[in-house]
């Protein structure tokens with residue numbers, strides 16, 4: 522009979538073996554030769570495996586908007602796991618998913634009032650692209666299939682997000698991607714804007730490139746334009762003054778949906794609930810994730826304007842209107858209990874800034890403190 526190693530020795534070997542885990546977006550061999558392991562997190566800090574306390578200057582991957590280990594979030598997760606770990610989201614529901622959707626919608630102005638839950642930003646992006654395509658088809662505009670992204674854009678790693686994204690390394694290894702995609706030019710103009718603070722003065726004219734793309738393909742073939750209001754993955758690229766408003770105008774003129782990818786900029790990152798508020802631009806769809814649960818539970822969402830939702834609600838009432846969803850759509854709606862207060866604003870009014878965010882500063886303010894250290898919170 523083979524002699525097995527003592528259980529404790531085997532367990533130690535397994536937990537010290539870095540090999541089986543194929544790490545995402547990481548130089549695996551380099552990391553495994555010199556690992557940087559984080560073993561704890563509280564407020565603004567991580568604890569490393571060798572016991573050092575280090576400042577989390579990026580809020581995880583731009584996702585821990587309420588700081589690490591917020592007691593209300595911890596309690597909500599514990600409570601929910603005990604009360605109900607899972608409920609199917611197809612043809613069934615649970616009250617907290619509805620509550621969370623209402624609370625997310627209440628953070629937005631205009632008629633952005635319907636919320637579709639996903640597990641991640643990538644899924645939110647692919648969901649929004651599918652909604653855009655299906656919306657036009659539902660309206661009898663089935664030729665609108667083209668999707669427009671932007672150079673230097675990051676929209677996650679699904680095939681839709683990769684296709685509209687504009688970062689070569691995220692695209693070049695994976696074949697031809699979606700067909701019928703075009704890209705706007707990026708807005709990084711260091712020769713003009715190198716020393717600008719906040720929204721750069723130059724570059725609004727780059728939105729006019731959408732007119733060129735429309736002239737090339739014809740508006741009747743274009744379903745949607747997707748951009749990050751502030752692009753983040755190749756450096757923080759704040760939009761030039763007037764750029765987003767001009768994109769909105771051109772989209773509206775040609776019946777093209779405007780999707781703002783707010784996976785990073787949502788949930789207080791710019792001081793308003795969403796960047797759409799900050800830049801005073803009303804998109805047709807918003808994609809979000811990350812700060813929705815402060816990174817504590819995988820969750821994303823697409824927020825749609827009422828007219829988009831309504832366009833699907835036309836056939837027989839027993840028929841499924843959108844053939845799309847995830848096993849984990851709306852898992853347990855933990856962030857319904859997140860520290861952000863729910864808004865009771867009237868329709869059309871601007872939502873207030875979130876109550877206890879702790880994000881890295883971007884265009885304007887810094888509000889970087891976990892609730893326990895709020896005396897260090899100040900605006901720049």
Ligand SMILES: Cc1ncc(COP(=O)(O)O)c(C=O)c1O
Pocket residue numbers: 640641642643644646675676677678749753754782783784785810811
């Ligand atoms: C703008 C944007 N969209 C989509 C994503 C993808 O989100 P996820 O990594 O949750 O799939 C990210 C992730 O950083 C992002 O920044």
